[in-house]
Amino acid sequence: MTDVFQNRRYVIQYVVVAVVIVYVLRLFQLQVLSKNYQQLARNNVLREVTVFAPRGLIYDRKGKLIVDNQNEYDLWVVPSQVQAFDTAAFCSLIGISDSLLRLTLKKAAAYSRFKPSLLLKGISVEKYAAIQEELYLFPGFFGQVRTVRAYPHQGAAHLLGYIGEVSQSQIEQGGGYYRMGDYIGISGLEQFYENELRGRKGSRFVLVDVHNREQGAFAGGSFDTAAIPGYNLLTTLDMDLQLYGELLMKNKVGSIVAIEPATGEVLALVSSPAYDPSLLTGMERTRHFRQLASDSLRPLFVRPLKAAYPPGSTFKPAVALAAMQLGSITPRTGYSCAGAYSVGSLSVACHHAGYVADVQTAIQYSCNSYFCHIFRKTIDDSRFNQTAEGLDQWKKVMDALGIGRRTGIDLPNEGYGYVPGSDYYDKIYGKKRWNSVTIVSLGIGQGELGMTPLQMANLMAAIANGGYWITPHVVRSVQESGTGKPIKTARHIVDLDTNHLSVIREGLFRVVEAGTGRGVRIPGITLAGKTGTAENPHGRDHSLFVGFAPLHQPRIAIAVVVENAGWGASYAAPIASLMVEKYLTDTISHTRKYLEQRMLEANLLP
């Protein structure tokens, strides 16, 4: 036989030998040189199964449980293990549609045949109990427990916040703690105190096969670490007052903030419209969230912290304080009101007319002319080189009073509000192209001012305290295994003359006793306060009230904003007075029941 391609037999032999040599070298690399694979192998046999830590519980100031935990189940599927099954029975068992089941299974199979995919999450314990009984009929499906929030009371949703699955960026920023599918606080206390609340995940080492079937604990569980539950939060919230506030604000848009002046403790923080916090747990969470997010009244918007309103007349005490503090007036400075404040072409109307003897009286009658006058007097004071400098000095006092800055409350995303300085007007009008007349409306709390309800209440706390305020806070202590770790709070001393403050307090008391707020006098309680109306270019004015009670040794400072409700005396003042009465006496006196009734029934929704 002639074989002209004799040499090719060697080529083929060489190729075979070469391949075997390469493979042996590769095996040497995998099995002898690389230590990685041996380590990975251990990881794989001993799968580390995460044990989720229950989040810390949250209590109100009286020890009432307001955020609890409960178990819920997620249903998973491993496509390679699924056998032919009665889809109709399965669908009715777990309560999803046939088409959704098909779609989810298709997606799961497209993801991986061997790794589990999430089929349905947030199944309640009751529902899962029923499902579990029949789940053995459907191989490839299994349930996994996890802890979610439960709310004994349907209130304080904005303040408590909610939890949800971590996002990719949160995983990256979490320092390796979070893994896909973990829960994290997304807003409110849940977000702010995430590190305290989340606890520490534990782990169990189990022998598992590739189908996620556990083959038993490793080394009798001696390598396991227990999950450490999160710390409990003892808050300063008065849940009864909070719920009462939410009730009063029903069918209204606005905020209530109540603070204990001496301690800065937040007693209530109402944002209306409110929503039931349990809407954002469980199976329908996503749907509910979408509903809330698309609501035109923006129920997810935390108004007390973020909404900035022109404070209107409620700002007048601050204007008077600044004027006295900067030495431009004394408590006894008088001014004759002609029913309007007119300079050149500008005229600010006043509901009141006549001689205003002093600061106290000016506050009592909320005389616009008086405050326009003293505001201009302050910033035009000859001690300042120019009005711009005067305005900036004035702004500094406002800053000390907690206006136009964050108070530092222990809740996320607090708003700043806004107090304009000279740079602001320089930008709008040009340097030296504006004067005190241009910006006189600041004197009566209108114009470019913005204050959050929290800042309004905090201002009242500072006045009630007689010259200092303590960072408002919601959490009194973090309970670390029984021992309460108190929260550090800063005491902000406002360098004010106590004499000036007592003048303001007396003025505020007279407002309710005999001024614009006399409709909301509470028998037996010395309520001091100030009504206000915030001009609203988009619709009806906002009704405002700020105040504190009792006059001596005050126990509550409060701010109420009711959007599109007109005069301050019409809604905000009554609601504030009811809150104060409820907090101080735990009841509403029968002479004021009609007022309570009117407030509860009022529907001011657009």
Added chain:
Amino acid sequence: MTYYVSRRPNQGIDWLLIGLVVTLMVIGVLAVFSSGAADGHFRLLDLTQMHGRQLLWMLVSLVVAGVIVLVDSKVYTVFAYAVYGVMMVLLLLVFVFGVTVRGDTNWLVLGPVRMQPSEFAKFATALALAKLMGSQNFNIRSLRQQLLALAILGLPAVLVLLQGDAGSAIVFASYALVMYRFGLSAGYLLAVVLLVALSLLTVVMDPTLLVLILFALGALVLIAVRKNRALLLTGAVALLLSVGYVFASGYVFEHMLEPHQQDRIRVLLGQEAAARDADYNVRQSKIAIGSGGFWGKGFLNGTLTRYNFVPEQSTDFIFCTIGEEFGFWGSTLLLLLFLALILRILFIAQRQRSRFSMIYAYCVASVLFFHLFINIGMTIGLMPVIGIPLPFISYGGSSLLSFTILVFILVKLDGDRLAILR
């Protein structure tokens, strides 16, 4: 009938070859036992267990092997085309009566016996190819003959591919090596290798890296053939064409389609899940093999393979069990056994006097080599995941029987090499 029965069957039998094959079979049964037995009690002929069935198949295969040796070797040359024809009919029958097992619709069920005609098509094709190329007037340089040979390989390949078993289809490309051995221009072989490699690699590899590797390999080839102008030119053109092919397929997919369209196409082709699972299999496989270390964990002590960590571990990924339990020395020994087997067959091929026997021997060597190359390469992460078995080791009656038939026809042809002068 007597005509077809070998008169002295014992004569000229290559016992070394048979010894190697039986050794591999025994290793296979043990490996299947180890990969399937989580509970560890061993009953030899337990047909409910995989190892029991594998053992039964081994015995059946050996009986069939004996029959093959008893039959006159003339039968294989005379009926080569007939056997090929029958197998093609069986392959066609799969389209009508096919049963789906583990996602592949390539099974035929005859009473208690299930078989995969795609496995048996391998030796049938080898017979037909040997018959065609062994005939006196066959000229590899003739285009007509080339097309005929291509048709013999292409028919089963296409039928198997249509059954959704791309891995088995690719196996038929291994016969290109045989055609190369007997005179097909090296360019053709290179083209086949390149085309198979590129189509596989574009799916599983970063195109940029692929192009770099192509250039590196191309440069080496071009340097090697730098003295031959024609080859140099052909090589350069081939290199440019392949780079172009990679870029074109990659570019169209990556740049002309929106991401969601890409996803849709991947999902449509079942590629998304397939790719992720393949990735997963290879990772688990490498872990299992790597965890064996130098000495291995010992027989039945492979924690990974015993707890089903590697999917398909008793079939396509059987090498993991050996890698984990017997470590580097065991894996190397197995590779050397296969090397010895293939080299022995190549040696046997060279001593044949009949052209048919010689070509058939090369077919056997090529198919075995191709399976070894792909299967072990995939378990150690050097080859893409293509579901073909490791000869004599992987669990599965059809493949075990078909490889046995493949080899023992050669044993018989070799045994008669002195008696028959054709």
